[in-house]
Amino acid sequence: MIEFFIENASSFASDIDNLFEVVTWIIGFWFFVTFGTFVYLLIRFRRKKGVKAQYVAGEKHSETKWTHYPHYAVIAFDVAIIALNIFVWVDIKQTLPPRDNMIRVIGQQWSWTFVHAGPDGELDTSDDIATANDLHVKVDNTYHFELQSRDVLHNFSVPAFRLRQDAVPGRTINGWFKPTKTGTYDLQCAEMCGYGHGIMGAAITVHTEANFNETMDQIKKGTYESHYQKRRGTKTEAPSKISKENSKSTFTDVLASIF
Numbered sequence: 001m002i003e004f005f006i007e008n009a010s011s012f013a014s015d016i017d018n019l020f021e022v023v024t025w026i027i028g029f030w031f032f033v034t035f036g037t038f039v040y041l042l043i044r045f046r047r048k049k050g051v052k053a054q055y056v057a058g059e060k061h062s063e064t065k066w067t068h069y070p071h072y073a074v075i076a077f078d079v080a081i082i083a084l085n086i087f088v089w090v091d092i093k094q095t096l097p098p099r100d101n102m103i104r105v106i107g108q109q110w111s112w113t114f115v116h117a118g119p120d121g122e123l124d125t126s127d128d129i130a131t132a133n134d135l136h137v138k139v140d141n142t143y144h145f146e147l148q149s150r151d152v153l154h155n156f157s158v159p160a161f162r163l164r165q166d167a168v169p170g171r172t173i174n175g176w177f178k179p180t181k182t183g184t185y186d187l188q189c190a191e192m193c194g195y196g197h198g199i200m201g202a203a204i205t206v207h208t209e210a211n212f213n214e215t216m217d218q219i220k221k222g223t224y225e226s227h228y229q230k231r232r233g234t235k236t237e238a239p240s241k242i243s244k245e246n247s248k249s250t251f252t253d254v255l256a257s258i259f
């Protein structure tokens with residue numbers, strides 16, 4: 001249901017979607033039952049000429065059961081939802097599956113720096129490749145990320161991966177994801193981090209192995225035109241559907257020119 005609105009491109013995206021669906025169905029079902037009953041009662045016992053309203057104190061068991069039993073049902077459903085959540089949480093946030101590759105993600109007011117581990121798969125070695133606002137990964141590889149912030153709280157969010165993690169200054173937060181579909185997806189800051197928060201958008205491109213190596217070579221040579229540059233219109237014309245973003249008078253351009 002959710003992938004109808006936004007692509008589902010990581011190994012755990014379906015788990016998150018299923019949770020949302022379970023919650024939506026449970027709440028949706030009770031929403032219609034309660035409002036259906038409410039509307040029925042409103043009509044059934046509407047004001048009628050010659051009929052006096054009855055005063056119901058709601059103290060007898062036969063009356064209180066109408067609030068108690070639904071209350072028990074709500075608690076039972078809550079427990080079921082929390083239990084499902086815990087399973088998914090443990091799988092995604094508490095467990096680090098073995099990694100194929102490694103990246104470092106650094107948020108700052110107001111851009112992202114990404115450090116790709118390079119062919120050796122280790123960070124802080126001479127083959128590391130750093131980029132700004134443009135992250136490149138290989139499809140079907142499990143990535144561990146080290147998430148850091150240089151100033152305030154940010155949030156590393158890739159909606160297509162159903163991934164979201166706060167970056168906290170002074171801490172390195174470890175997490176993982178495994179992209180399952182090639183393509184370029186939005187990556188954004190999802191934590192209010194100042195008045196330039198809105199321009200803190202970036203892109204993550206999921207490549208096939210060959211494509212990834214070619215792109216990395218281009219980045220090293222300085223010939224790669226990043227998705228971010230294309231968007232900003234600094235090197236080529238941007239696609240017409242985002243041409244508004246490139247007009248020189250937008251707020252983001254003014255902000256970008258100041259900082």
Ligand SMILES: [Cu+2]
Pocket residue numbers: 154155189190191192193194197198200
């Ligand atoms: Cu932000």
